[in-house]
Amino acid sequence: MKKFPILTSVLTLLAFTFSCSDETTVYEEPNNTENLRVETNETLLENSILYDQAGVLDILDVATVTGKSNASGKAEQAGDYPLTLVAQVDVPSYQGGENLTASHVDIDGDYAYVSYNTVEDGYVGAVDIINVSNPTNPRVTSRLYYTNADINSIDYDNGFVYLAGGVDSERSVTATGNSFVAKIVAANGRLDLDAGITYGFQDGYNATDVQVVGNNVIVTSGQEGFVRVYNASDLTTVVEAPFLDLRSVTTKDNKIAVLDASAGVTIMDEGLNKISDIAIDSDFGINTKRTLEFSRDNIVVAEGANGAGVYNATTGAFIEYVPILINPESVDVSDIVTNAVAVNGDVLLMANGGAGLCLSEDQDNQDADLVGIIQLEGSINYVATKGDYIFAASGKEGLQIIKLNRPDASLVSRCADLSFYTGSSDLNIGISDVLSYRGAKRFNDFNVNGSLLLCGSWTVRNEVNITANALLEMNGTFVVARNSRRKDVTVGENATFRVEGNLTIYGDLNLEDGATIEFIGENSVVNIFGSVNKHANANVLGTFNDVKAKF
Numbered sequence: 001m002k003k004f005p006i007l008t009s010v011l012t013l014l015a016f017t018f019s020c021s022d023e024t025t026v027y028e029e030p031n032n033t034e035n036l037r038v039e040t041n042e043t044l045l046e047n048s049i050l051y052d053q054a055g056v057l058d059i060l061d062v063a064t065v066t067g068k069s070n071a072s073g074k075a076e077q078a079g080d081y082p083l084t085l086v087a088q089v090d091v092p093s094y095q096g097g098e099n100l101t102a103s104h105v106d107i108d109g110d111y112a113y114v115s116y117n118t119v120e121d122g123y124v125g126a127v128d129i130i131n132v133s134n135p136t137n138p139r140v141t142s143r144l145y146y147t148n149a150d151i152n153s154i155d156y157d158n159g160f161v162y163l164a165g166g167v168d169s170e171r172s173v174t175a176t177g178n179s180f181v182a183k184i185v186a187a188n189g190r191l192d193l194d195a196g197i198t199y200g201f202q203d204g205y206n207a208t209d210v211q212v213v214g215n216n217v218i219v220t221s222g223q224e225g226f227v228r229v230y231n232a233s234d235l236t237t238v239v240e241a242p243f244l245d246l247r248s249v250t251t252k253d254n255k256i257a258v259l260d261a262s263a264g265v266t267i268m269d270e271g272l273n274k275i276s277d278i279a280i281d282s283d284f285g286i287n288t289k290r291t292l293e294f295s296r297d298n299i300v301v302a303e304g305a306n307g308a309g310v311y312n313a314t315t316g317a318f319i320e321y322v323p324i325l326i327n328p329e330s331v332d333v334s335d336i337v338t339n340a341v342a343v344n345g346d347v348l349l350m351a352n353g354g355a356g357l358c359l360s361e362d363q364d365n366q367d368a369d370l371v372g373i374i375q376l377e378g379s380i381n382y383v384a385t386k387g388d389y390i391f392a393a394s395g396k397e398g399l400q401i402i403k404l405n406r407p408d409a410s411l412v413s414r415c416a417d418l419s420f421y422t423g424s425s426d427l428n429i430g431i432s433d434v435l436s437y438r439g440a441k442r443f444n445d446f447n448v449n450g451s452l453l454l455c456g457s458w459t460v461r462n463e464v465n466i467t468a469n470a471l472l473e474m475n476g477t478f479v480v481a482r483n484s485r486r487k488d489v490t491v492g493e494n495a496t497f498r499v500e501g502n503l504t505i506y507g508d509l510n511l512e513d514g515a516t517i518e519f520i521g522e523n524s525v526v527n528i529f530g531s532v533n534k535h536a537n538a539n540v541l542g543t544f545n546d547v548k549a550k551f
Helices: 042-047 409-414
Strands: 025-028 036-038 059-061 084-089 101-108 111-117 125-131 139-146 149-157 160-167 179-187 190-202 207-213 216-221 223-231 237-252 255-260 264-268 274-279 292-295 298-302 308-312 318-322 340-344 347-351 357-361 369-374 382-386 389-393 399-403 426-429 434-443 445-448 451-460 464-466 471-480 489-491 496-505 509-511 516-519 524-528 532-534 539-541 544-546
Touching (some): 042 139, 111 160, 125 190, 139 149, 160 216, 179 216, 190 223, 237 292, 264 298, 426 434
Parallel strands (some): 101 149, 426 445, 489 509, 509 532, 524 544
Antiparallel strands (some): 036 139, 111 125, 111 149, 125 139, 149 160, 179 190, 223 237, 237 255, 255 264, 264 274, 292 298, 308 318, 340 347
16 A cells, blocks of 8 residues: 555544535546556466476474474374465566555456555556456456556455555546546456546545445445445445545445454444444554455454454454464564455454464454464465465465365265364375265375375375375375475376376375376366376376366
8 A cells, every 4th residue: 555644634524424525527438548458468368377296285283383293202293285386377577567566366256356455655557357267277358557546445245346456646637536446347257448537526636445345336435434335336426434444345235344453343234323332542654555354253353463353243243363473584574474364164264474474263252263374475465365276465475376175065065974184284094094084184195005085185395206006096186296396196007096186286196106196086186287207008088177178
């Protein structure tokens, strides 16, 4: 977010007003695209997807962070959350916009919508639309450059992208305020400027967040700003209320919650009538990104150096702080802060800047159970999650697309009678063993000398060895290594690897004399980043989608 000087005057914004501001204007600009440019170079868009670090992600767990790992002398247990990094999206760059950072992500259906801004002087931004329908092959389908505006937040709804940001109103012939909301047609992953852009302007140094709910568009603007409800059809103002320093907005069950850095959280109805306040005295910083999100009966707030604050959304009672797990050396203290929070089922994610992306289990009516730090490069400034994906904005490292690899519901049903795996992270199946498990785990080493059936989602950090005459059957998702540190899967003499689901190998698949890899069903997918090294007497059976045509 743009940095502005601290206000020195006392504003009379402590009481709510519900009239519409006379400063609101709506401007439709179908032909004037002087300060806008759509990227038409398809090769550039294609090359924006990076796979250098793709693959299995480690999680630095609490025991390791605190120095208590292996204190008992027991073998390290296989970890929960078998996450994989699908790909990274390189930050857009153009003349005058060389230092953009991702500011917000919205996920809807097969697409992720990403906004970019700059913390430097001036106003520069961008927008990306990314097709994530195929997790093996994400694509940037549309990119828009704004040469005169920061884009701080983005939301997609019913064929339109809504942007919230800041513009220099003194240099604009149309803007009546520094804060704006824009409505742009977006169909099938493509932004359409020919249909025109509808703008609404409001008071406040910079629009900080936007959320579309039904036929309403809710926008917050920062210092000297408002929360304002617009009509989604034409961006005319419905109702507004002033606040001292708004950073974020979220909604649930016809309730609107806003985060005011000067006071805390205010919960309102759809008419912006106040229901309750949650006083918070944390230091939210000057014009920094901070978010809030409902989680069951609670509301979770990104509170900078304090981590994530959890409060009862009805009573306002403080429940706990989820702390920042690590304090890395050589990282400025000001960059070890919780910038954003996101909730996906029982998973709580915290974007902790230089302290990384923290994953916790958000237990209903209980304290959050810290799992660890997901090993990503860069400073994590924002996080969003939906379905089986996590999107982390990490400064110069760009947008990182992470797959949770949750077991498919139907798979769980078919394998319901199997026991959950709870053993070592170094899996070693003996020559006389006949074992079967279900679940979702992270392994370090993986050796099968006997017979093993796995149902669920599994990742392996190092090599996979299926020795002579052994059998490995997997039903679900199985991912090996990562692109920056490739490891192989070896199917030994007369051994069998039977696959039903999705197999990804960041390395080679080696099929020795008499070895068989067999794909079950009609929908199996194999994505091999190395080579398939097949002995003349090895067998490849079944129907499958060979993503990179390596067979």
